[in-house]
Amino acid sequence: MNALRRLSRVAVIPTGAVVYLQGRRLRRDVPRLPDAALPWHGELPGPDPLRLLVLGDSTAAGVGADTQDEALPGQLGRELSALTGRGVSWRAIGENGADARELIERYLDEACALGPQDVVFLSIGANDALGLRSRGAFVRDIRVLLDRLREASPDAAILMSSLPAFFRFELLPQPLKWHLYLHSRSLEDGARAVVEAFPGAHMSPPPPPYTEGFFASDLFHPGPIGYRDWARFAVEDAVSAGMLRG
Template sequence: MSEFRPPRRLRLSRAIAAAQAPVLLPQGRRLRASTPRLPDAPLPWHGRVDGRGESAASGASRPLRLLVIGDSTAAGVGVDHADLGLGGRLAEALSARTGRPVQWWAAGRNGATARDLVRQFLRPALEQPYDLVFLTVGANDALGLRSARAFRRDIRRILERTFAAHPQTALLMSSLPAFFRFRLLPDPLRRSLYRHSQALEREARALVDAHPRSHMSPPPPPYTEGFFASDEFHPSAIGYRDWAEFAVDDADSVGFLRLLDDH
């Protein structure tokens, strides 16, 4: 069987962006100058959601342990309390699906790439065991026009090191943002970012979905009214809720959450 080759527009996404640089670079500078820079959610980046009908003190069942690791979305940019960010919202969605309490932690940094996670955050984050690791990365790799080969290498390292440290964990990776739906992005910057993000996502999906204990979410549905924070780039509390519910619903629908039953 011949090897599958991605569409030419994905294979050449960096070259196309480079050719458009005289237009894209000024657009990017104007966008950075005009877009408000929102802070991370205040610390602490951890919390607990009780299981169905359970008080925090009852201890009826061991909580699922969730790590959210990644970029600004792991850091809760766009909300004023970490419980309303991705970590807290994923814990809510998981608890609602499983009926179990969920203890969650988040690690990462605004602006982090996959390489930054490998070099700075992964090892300390994996010092304790987790039942589920949620990986949210790639947007900054796309914004920085990192090569698909480099991104694939870093995702492979994240997978290898996560499962080497905790063979029985499960890893769920988010799809990359649907940049073509970001209203604040002008064309052709919007089209260029989306095209390159799809090239990166294809590489990540091939690795993640090949591992028996990992899964990558499908592309997101259209963003709902109120999804974005005031910068029109990061999710709001509503956006994080919608994202978390979409990711958990998909993981449940394909049977991925059954991996958590053993914990």
């Protein structure tokens, strides 16, 4: 299976025309939800506030939620505050549809200019899979992101999300679903090897089955319940991995 993952882009060729048409139809038919409303920063009261940065694609932009408070940044902030008993100052930076290269080119300077963070949560890779970017290019971009983020925040816990479990997305038709799953696992395998070798960084394992109410109305992005479950899973996993302590 690992060998098949490494050849995931080649595996598309026999059904390439069908996958292409299904991808076009998906982009046409899936409702395009807006980003979460501004502001993309917030505070949770408490002593010695933790500084949290959420950096990434549509999930950093809060697509699927009305506000960032009920999207990933706010939900992560609440989980961190409950864990540590500290306040949390959170901020989100990113763009709906961004892949790893676009994140570097458009937003990494802004993220690094914020000054040192205590926790950086990186959510990227879904659009790299959707765009069938090569594993090598994605891995190089992850190295750049980790290096720059570590330079800006020497003591931060850098947490990277696993890629979406596309095989559980009910709106995706076959064979598109299978190819997206295969290629996303290939990208994740490459990224995981880099993250695991990087000091002070950790990548979440694949998520558990999505709960009822996880998805927003487009059946693609998380809604507030999904962001809550995701944040809880990510923080609990980081604690188990020794990345975060109460």
